[in-house]
Amino acid sequence: MKLEAVRRILNCQVITGDDKLDAEVGVGCGADLMSDVLAFIKPNALLLTGLTNVQAVRTAEIAEVRAIVYVRGKLPDKDAIDLAKEKGIVLLCTSLPMYESCGRLHQHGLPGGSELEGGLRDAKRAPLLATL
Amino acid sequence: MPSEPLFWQRFNICGRDFVDAGKASITIKGILREIGIHPSLIRRASIASYEAEMNVVLYASQGTMELRVTPKDIRVTVEDEGPGIPDIALAMQEGYSTASDEIREMGFGAGMGLSNIKKNADAFSIHSVVGKGTILEITFRL
Numbered sequence: 001m002k003l004e005a006v007r008r009i010l011n012c013q014v015i016t017g018d019d020k021l022d023a024e025v026g027v028g029c030g031a032d033l034m035s036d037v038l039a040f041i042k043p044n045a046l047l048l049t050g051l052t053n054v055q056a057v058r059t060a061e062i063a064e065v066r067a068i069v070y071v072r073g074k075l076p077d078k079d080a081i082d083l084a085k086e087k088g089i090v091l092l093c094t095s096l097p098m099y100e101s102c103g104r105l106h107q108h109g110l111p112g113g114s115e116l117e118g119g120l121r122d123a124k125r126a127p128l129l130a131t132l
Numbered sequence: 133m134p135s136e137p138l139f140w141q142r143f144n145i146c147g148r149d150f151v152d153a154g155k156a157s158i159t160i161k162g163i164l165r166e167i168g169i170h171p172s173l174i175r176r177a178s179i180a181s182y183e184a185e186m187n188v189v190l191y192a193s194q195g196t197m198e199l200r201v202t203p204k205d206i207r208v209t210v211e212d213e214g215p216g217i218p219d220i221a222l223a224m225q226e227g228y229s230t231a232s233d234e235i236r237e238m239g240f241g242a243g244m245g246l247s248n249i250k251k252n253a254d255a256f257s258i259h260s261v262v263g264k265g266t267i268l269e270i271t272f273r274l
Contacts, residue, residue, distance in 0.1 A: 054151075
């Protein structure tokens with residue numbers, strides 16, 4: 001799913017990375033605990049979180065997260081934004097809560113990590129993703 | 133005889149320094165990329181290093197992280213001066229954590245760190261003395 005589609009589906013404000021919305025993410029992950037992100041997230045993911053400090057962006061850089069969506073209208077601090085600019089990580093913000101944000105993206109075809117492992121994405125979601 | 137290192141660097145880690153926490157691991161990731169290590173191995177090594185670095189920041193007073201790259205492997209050794217781990221088998225269990233609320237507010241302390249290091253490594257050893265500190269040796273085969 002293109003980040004432009006994520007922006008549209010969640011009605012996001014773009015904090016940084018306006019020029020990278022053509023990039024694709026292949027999987028979504030919602031978490032406030034970075035320990036869980038490091039343990040479970042797949043490469044080239046979209047991370048949805050409410051954690052606004054610089055550690056969320058450092059975790060994204062380490063785990064090869066393409067973009068972060070801050071949920072519940074939260075905004076990252078300046079250190080987080082500066083690091084995201086340096087590393088080319090797109091930061092978005094939505095007023096929607098975590099559950100609804102994840103639900104809407106999944107409904108539009110962005111799979112979760114377990115679906116990638118099970119191979120469901122290609123079989124069931126590829127046609128839907130191609131329309132976005 | 134151990135292989136002669138192609139690259140060697142040591143980083144100091146300050147306990148409770150949440151501003152710089154994770155910077156050493158991001159530097160290691162850049163070094164491995166420059167050396168030309170395969171991306172999937174870089175990701176595994178970066179995640180394990182970051183988990184180990186965060187453990188020092190969160191629980192110890194100070195520590196060091198050493199990166200050693202040889203023709204055969206990448207070795208990350210993390211040594212801290214901290215409280216030590218009384219029951220290593222228990223600490224290795226996913227979900228077991230002694231983290232404070234402050235640590236959880238930082239987004240860590242889910243009890244996944246040590247098991248995630250082991251999961252990403254090709255070889256992993258841990259030695260700990262209560263009241264003195266902990267040494268992790270994390271190896272990735274090339």
